[in-house]
Amino acid sequence: xxxxxxxxxxxxxxxxxxxxxxxxxxxxxxxxxxxxxxxxxxxxxxxxxxxxxxxxxxxxxxxxxxxxxxxxxxxxxxxxxxxxxxxxxxxxxxxxxxxxxxxxxxxxxxxxxxxxxxxxxxxxxxxxxxxxxxxxxxxxxxxxxxxxxxxxxxxxxxxxxxxxx
Numbered sequence: 001x002x003x004x005x006x007x008x009x010x011x012x013x014x015x016x017x018x019x020x021x022x023x024x025x026x027x028x029x030x031x032x033x034x035x036x037x038x039x040x041x042x043x044x045x046x047x048x049x050x051x052x053x054x055x056x057x058x059x060x061x062x063x064x065x066x067x068x069x070x071x072x073x074x075x076x077x078x079x080x081x082x083x084x085x086x087x088x089x090x091x092x093x094x095x096x097x098x099x100x101x102x103x104x105x106x107x108x109x110x111x112x113x114x115x116x117x118x119x120x121x122x123x124x125x126x127x128x129x130x131x132x133x134x135x136x137x138x139x140x141x142x143x144x145x146x147x148x149x150x151x152x153x154x155x156x157x158x159x160x161x162x163x164x165x
Contacts, residue, residue, distance in 0.1 A: 005038035040113040055094040063129040067162035092137035
């Protein structure tokens with residue numbers, strides 16, 4: 001069976017491996033064990049990378065000051081058994097990537113995979129709102145670092161952020 005690949009999928013693996021050749025090879029092997037056709041979609045599926053849909057939903061809710069829906073996103077993440085602190089850390093990096101995409105209009109400098117629906121969602125967000133949310137997420141990460149009840153602190157931060165303005 002012939003193996004085919006999309007250059008964007010290889011570039012995505014490269015970004016995920018952060019320059020580590022062994023990591024890139026391991027990721028590539030894992031992807032090819034799932035499918036002989038390597039696309040960005042198969043890489044995302046095989047590696048179980050960040051669920052960008054959840055991140056986009058939280059970003060949208062924060063930008064539109066939808067405190068109820070934003071808290072529901074956190075509740076869903078928490079109830080799924082994921083580490084809530086790690087989720088917020090990933091969210092901060094995600095928002096940073098959205099800001100970089102908006103600034104440079106390129107997937108070259110970000111870890112978000114180059115998919116049309118992600119491009120559309122990133123272009124729909126307001127840059128100034130994203131910067132405010134990025135700063136909010138940065139501060140929240142610092143605040144919850146040693147917090148034993150991170151979920152309550154995250155929800156509090158959401159309610160305060162959404163009430164502002």
